[in-house]
Amino acid sequence: MENAKNSLREILGAEADLDALEKTGEPLDLLAETLGNMQRCRKVRIWLVDNSGIDALVPPAVFHGLLSIRELNTVETANRDLDVKVTRINESRNEEDPVNTANFNSILREMYRDLAALNDTLNKEFPSLVLGPEISGDMLDRCESYTASIRSLDLRGVGFLLTGWKVASIEKSFQLMFPKSAGAHPLRKNLRRVELELAFYRRCLEVNIKWAPVGMDLFRVIREDRLRLVLGNLEEMGNAVWNVVYNGLRLKKSLNLIGVRFEDSRTLFDDSLVSLPAI
Numbered sequence: 001m002e003n004a005k006n007s008l009r010e011i012l013g014a015e016a017d018l019d020a021l022e023k024t025g026e027p028l029d030l031l032a033e034t035l036g037n038m039q040r041c042r043k044v045r046i047w048l049v050d051n052s053g054i055d056a057l058v059p060p061a062v063f064h065g066l067l068s069i070r071e072l073n074t075v076e077t078a079n080r081d082l083d084v085k086v087t088r089i090n091e092s093r094n095e096e097d098p099v100n101t102a103n104f105n106s107i108l109r110e111m112y113r114d115l116a117a118l119n120d121t122l123n124k125e126f127p128s129l130v131l132g133p134e135i136s137g138d139m140l141d142r143c144e145s146y147t148a149s150i151r152s153l154d155l156r157g158v159g160f161l162l163t164g165w166k167v168a169s170i171e172k173s174f175q176l177m178f179p180k181s182a183g184a185h186p187l188r189k190n191l192r193r194v195e196l197e198l199a200f201y202r203r204c205l206e207v208n209i210k211w212a213p214v215g216m217d218l219f220r221v222i223r224e225d226r227l228r229l230v231l232g233n234l235e236e237m238g239n240a241v242w243n244v245v246y247n248g249l250r251l252k253k254s255l256n257l258i259g260v261r262f263e264d265s266r267t268l269f270d271d272s273l274v275s276l277p278a279i
Helices: 002-012 018-023 028-052 060-066 101-125 137-153 164-177 187-214 218-223 227-248 252-258
Strands: 074-078 084-088
Touching: 002 018, 002 028, 018 028, 018 252, 028 218, 028 227, 028 252, 060 101, 060 187, 101 187, 101 227, 137 164, 137 187, 164 187, 187 218, 218 227
Parallel strands: none
Antiparallel strands: 074 084
């Protein structure tokens, strides 16, 4: 018991009312473990903000906008006859309602799925990205116009024999965009590789637009080669949140005293709502 109290003092600070927590009759050692998972959530949140722009503090209005994503908006439940009932969250939720932990887990799950699919493609099809260190979303349209132009100048039977001067001009412009991407130059010789890579970046742009409301900066992640690390941190956050919620079934009184409310996921992450001074 004393060890649990010491842990709670370290997590909550010296001013914490441990007597009130003890009077709940709930296990203080489990409470310390649960608050430790909340600390993990907050540390991962800081890492994700700093390295990917993703912020777990999703405002209610932002979540309401994300309900345009079918996977976030629909909940399917089956009855005993295996008939499936589809419930749409946006039909029963007000825009100002807080984002509960179930909502938040849905966001994490869908975001992880999208990024894991990109990471799988990256691992299977692109041992290295020739444009990766310099790419950004606003470059894609110009890059695709360059590759399409060069493709059209490759004349059947004679190649670039009659159009070489036009191709050279395009290649020069392309090289100015990617001065450090030596593996992409000259463009005519690396055209297919660059086209495939641009198709991958187009998918990245779609994912980035989908999750832009929560701050995602996927092209920064790609440039800094941190996609795998972002996935690992999202997984760690998801596990920590699950542990908090699961343990919370036995800690309803003590978590309520501390200010943790599962109907508002921000209480897991925001020190202004629930202070954890040890972080």
